[in-house]
Amino acid sequence: MNTLAEKRAYERHCYAADIAFSYFNKENSYNAHTLNIGTGGMCFKSSLFLQPGATVCVRLKNNHPNGAGSDSCEGLHLVTLAEVKWCQEVLNGEAFPYGVGVKYFETFC
Numbered sequence: 884m885n886t887l888a889e890k891r892a893y894e895r896h897c898y899a900a901d902i903a904f905s906y907f908n909k910e911n912s913y914n915a916h917t918l919n920i921g922t923g924g925m926c927f928k929s930s931l932f933l934q935p936g937a938t939v940c941v942r943l944k945n946n947h948p949n950g951a952g953s954d955s956c957e958g959l960h961l962v963t964l965a966e967v968k969w970c971q972e973v974l975n976g977e978a979f980p981y982g983v984g985v986k987y988f989e990t991f992c
Contacts, residue, residue: 895921901945902927907938907964914944916979924965924986928979933970939985940964964988 898920904927905912918926925941933939942962965985973982 895919895926900943902941903944904929904939904941907940912942915983918982924968924984926982926984928973929970929981929983930979932972932981933967933983935967935969937967938964938988939967941985 896919898917900917900920902915902917903912904915913929913931915927915929918928920926927941940962941964965987967983968986969984970981972980
């Protein structure tokens with residue numbers, strides 16, 4: 884049973900993109916790579932363990948037009964604030980040993 888899928892309000896799409904993230908209001912940023920995106924959030928690979936509940940600023944560096952699911956960019960934000968919902972070690976993660984799930988904060992226009 885996939886409990887993560889059951890908690891999501893929006894569908895996720897496979898999408899490969901290089902991103903940078905930082906803790907909110909902090910200068911240091913870290914490289915990461917998206918695994919999937921959706922209207923409500925994204926999952927990415929990170930070299931840093933992120934504490935669930937932390938607020939992060941995520942910035943799109945560039946996308947990979949030939950990546951899986953590259954025709955769909957629903958939920959792809961150039962810059963966004965998000966809450967870390969989970970972070971776990973992944974097997975054979977090499978440069979990016981952690982998987983991170985974040986939920987975008989609501990935007991009001």
